[in-house]
Amino acid sequence: MTRTRATAIGFLAVLLWALLALFTVGSAPTPPLLLNTICFAIGGTIGLIWTARTGGFARLRRVDWKVYAFGTCGLFGYHALYFSALRLAPAAEAGLIAYLWPLLIVLLSGLLPGERLRRGHLAGALCGFLGAALIIRGGGNGFDTEALPGYLLALACALTWSGYSVGSRRLGAVPTETVAVFCIASALLSGALHLMLEPTVWPAGALGWGSALALGLGPVGLAFYVWDIGVKQGDIQLLGTASYAAPLLSTLVLVGFGVAEPSWMLAAATLLITGGATLAARASMKA
Incomplete structure (x- = not known):
């Protein structure tokens, strides 16, 4: 598989993750760990079916347990x-x-062997960051102190996923089929913690179950497999910066479905985000 094709496959995950917020809102009031359990059970089942069809179970037996722990x-x-x-x-x-x-x-990938940051990558990352910051500060009435715990958890999300994605590059020889094991293990862990820590509140009605099913099939299912291919075999710096399209697309989806209010800030952020992706793409093409 060429680097360009792997990068394109990885970007499919960005399109799927643009629906993550919408489906998460639709799945309310299901608590987080129970929702984790439902989604990862679906995503893991998809992966196991694919692994069985490709004869990948033999490859899974040769994977070190530390890899499974890291991915989970x-x-x-x-x-x-x-x-x-x-x-x-x-x-x-x-x-x-x-x-x-x-x-x-984009910033952490510069620490990987064989990778280095160019001025175009840094400029693109800065533009994308400013675009995201503009949307955050321009939405509604700004930061709500009562929502600060949620914002801090969201920041922890960013740190967790960037560390996982960059770390996955160092596991490039590990087959993508391992993602199915990550999902099943995550479902089991989430289920156990849910029983200990949360009340059981199942998705409500067709909207709730439809949202949970859509999460498991797409943003918390197929997206993992295509992203794994992208970060291991594609241009991780280009993927990282191009991923700034995800907050834009996610916001547009939320606005389109009436979950968030439109704002002129969105237009300015669009220019910054897409401009940042263009700068990074040009820098990668010069590599």
Whole structure:
């Protein structure tokens, strides 16, 4: 597989993650750990079916347990934090804070062997960060102190996913089928913690169950597999910066469905985010 194709496959995850906030809101009032359990059970089942069809189970037996522990912590940690953040703070603002992870990926990727940051990457990351910050500060009445715990959890999301994504690059020889094991293990861990820590509140009605099913099939399912291919075999710096499209797309989806209010700030942020992705793409093409 060429680097360009792997990068394009990885970007499919960005499109799917643009729906993450919408479906999370639709799944309310299901608590975060129970929602984790439902979504990862679906995403893991998809992966196991794919692994069975490709004969990948033999490859899974050769994978070190430390890899499974790393992947499970990454997937479980990010989504437990994300779902909690959107239960404690407004969806648009918390989601956008969580989407600071592309900036962190671009910066952290410079520490990887064979990679280095160019001025174009840094300029693109800065533009994208400013665009995301503009949306966050311009939405509604600004930061709500009562929602601060949610915002802090969202920031922890960004740190968790960027660390997981960059760390995955160092595991490039590990087959993508391992993601199925990460999902199943995350579902089991989430289920156990849910029984100890949360009340059981199942998704409400067709909207709730439909949102939970959509999460498991897309943003918390297929997205992991295509992202894994992208960060291991594609241009991780370009993927990281191009991922600034995710907060924009996510916000547009929330506005389109009436979850968030439109603002002139969105237009200015659009220019910064897309401009940042263009700068990073040009820098990568010069590599």
